[in-house]
Amino acid sequence: MSVVARSLVRLYPDAFRERWGAMVEDEARGAGWKSWPNLVVGIVDMWLHPALWPADSRTQRQRRVATMGITVALAAWFLSHLAAEQADPGGPGGPGDGLSAYGARGAIMHVSTTLLLLGIALVAPRPRPTVGAVVTLLRWALRRLAVPTAFGTTAVLVVHSGIDTSPPTLRTAVIAGWWIALGLGAIQIPRIFTGVGADVVVPPGTGRLRLGVSALAAASATGGATILGVSLAGGVFHPLGAAVGAGLLLLTAVCAGTLRDLRALPPAS
Numbered sequence: 001m002s003v004v005a006r007s008l009v010r011l012y013p014d015a016f017r018e019r020w021g022a023m024v025e026d027e028a029r030g031a032g033w034k035s036w037p038n039l040v041v042g043i044v045d046m047w048l049h050p051a052l053w054p055a056d057s058r059t060q061r062q063r064r065v066a067t068m069g070i071t072v073a074l075a076a077w078f079l080s081h082l083a084a085e086q087a088d089p090g091g092p093g094g095p096g097d098g099l100s101a102y103g104a105r106g107a108i109m110h111v112s113t114t115l116l117l118l119g120i121a122l123v124a125p126r127p128r129p130t131v132g133a134v135v136t137l138l139r140w141a142l143r144r145l146a147v148p149t150a151f152g153t154t155a156v157l158v159v160h161s162g163i164d165t166s167p168p169t170l171r172t173a174v175i176a177g178w179w180i181a182l183g184l185g186a187i188q189i190p191r192i193f194t195g196v197g198a199d200v201v202v203p204p205g206t207g208r209l210r211l212g213v214s215a216l217a218a219a220s221a222t223g224g225a226t227i228l229g230v231s232l233a234g235g236v237f238h239p240l241g242a243a244v245g246a247g248l249l250l251l252t253a254v255c256a257g258t259l260r261d262l263r264a265l266p267p268a269s
Contacts, residue, residue, distance in 0.1 A: 122212030224248025
């Protein structure tokens with residue numbers, strides 16, 4: 001049981017474990033398996049509130065919130081892109097996949113996309129204006145994005161090479177490669193900003209973070225409500241669209257919690 005407790009404690013953020021990890025592990029070991037549900041809840045709660053992690057400076061907290069904002073933005077973009085592909089009669093799903101009514105609400109989704117781009121522009125850390133910072137950032141980008149770029153490039157080349165992609169196996173492989181590229185890219189981009197140091201990028205200030213996260217919340221809310229509404233309209237339930245819409249609404253809740261944390265941002269400790 002102590003092995004399980006230790007493994008769960010390791011899932012907490014590093015900043016939390018450095019400060020309280022040993023104490024939490026001792027308490028979990030004493031309580032036995034009854035502590036496991038509380039540990040899981042605590043892990044999720046801590047990862048959703050990076051602004052409240054122990055920090056050496058306010059800037060460090062701002063950098064964590066900026067990274068989370070980018071993560072939320074990319075997750076929202078991925079889900080919206082998935083819904084748009086399924087809604088497009090010429091997309092991977094083909095005609096009759098049930099989300100074609102989504103096109104009637106395209107104007108709302110354009111607004112959502114605009115808000116999403118605005119949010120990304122506001123929360124993204126900016127590189128320091130030095131050659132060393134730019135080179136380091138590019139090196140990290142090449143390292144993290146090499147695999148998703150390879151998958152995506154391969155899928156695009158196959159589609160535009162004239163190769164017959166109608167066989168189900170090849171078509172499935174191409175579509176899978178494309179979505180793997182998008183998913184890995186969405187995962188790896190935030191890792192670039194967590195990997196480089198404070199001497200490479202500068203996080204936005206608290207005011208700019210609030211505006212950016214507010215824009216991301218509005219983008220997720222409008223997109224999620226629209227996609228969920230389409231999925232439930234017409235008397236036919238579309239599970240994929242409903243899941244995407246619900247996922248975007250969950251991201252809205254994450255943004256709302258981050259805004260609350262920013263308003264009550266504690267001093268560095």
